[in-house]
Amino acid sequence: xxxxxxxxxxxxxxxxxxxxxxxxxxxxxxxxxxxxxxxxxxxxxxxxxxxxxxxxxxxxxxxxxxxxxxxxxxxxxxxxxxxxxxxxxxxxxxxxxxxxxxxxxxxxxxxxx
Amino acid sequence: xxxxxxxxxxxxxxxxxxxxxxxxxxxxxxxxxxxxxxxxxxxxxxxxxxxxxxxxxxxxxxxxxxxxxxxxxxxxxxxxxxxxxxxxxxxxxxxxxxxxxxxxxxxxxxx
Numbered sequence: 760x761x762x763x764x765x766x767x768x769x770x771x772x773x774x775x776x777x778x779x780x781x782x783x784x785x786x787x788x789x790x791x792x793x794x795x796x797x798x799x800x801x802x803x804x805x806x807x808x809x810x811x812x813x814x815x816x817x818x819x820x821x822x823x824x825x826x827x828x829x830x831x832x833x834x835x836x837x838x839x840x841x842x843x844x845x846x847x848x849x850x851x852x853x854x855x856x857x858x859x860x861x862x863x864x865x866x867x868x869x870x871x872x
Numbered sequence: 873x874x875x876x877x878x879x880x881x882x883x884x885x886x887x888x889x890x891x892x893x894x895x896x897x898x899x900x901x902x903x904x905x906x907x908x909x910x911x912x913x914x915x916x917x918x919x920x921x922x923x924x925x926x927x928x929x930x931x932x933x934x935x936x937x938x939x940x941x942x943x944x945x946x947x948x949x950x951x952x953x954x955x956x957x958x959x960x961x962x963x964x965x966x967x968x969x970x971x972x973x974x975x976x977x978x979x980x981x982x983x
Contacts, residue, residue: 792970792971793940794973800976801976802916802973807969807970848915850916853972860904860906861918862918863915863916863917
């Protein structure tokens, strides 16, 4: 596609539920990043994929968060047992290589009620 | 101390003026730097990247990098009301490709 695509745009879920957020990167981009952004803050790093493998998952806040990229393209961020503190905008970005310019999708606004 | 620091603003400038946005970083291993623009309710949009000391110009935008002083700046010439947004500074190390963002500076351009 022309840009990074994220679905859904908005997700409202109840506390304790499981959610999946999807990211479709720019075609040909091997690097994929997940960030989350709270109001008034800059994006906070969660995880970085180079190809199919998670090269750096140091930003995942706890073991309720998990991400996969099984074929080196689409990625899914999975959050188990959601908590109200997980409410944020989850952003995905991709780049050709890990150390070049990264482009963001429109984000998924997650609200846990 | 945050790794990337920005003044939250708002920085208010009149239309046609030069807006100067600054950013400092703490990790001397940072090699690449990026400026993103973020409109309210939208995702960050890449506007400039800079990798070596000095100035880099692109249209009305000039990015400046001084690794010795650990600061990065963005100048916007002939500011327009449409430039009103939050500007995010990000650093990246070659050893770890994650981008570290500052909290952003809100810019208001008054007509």
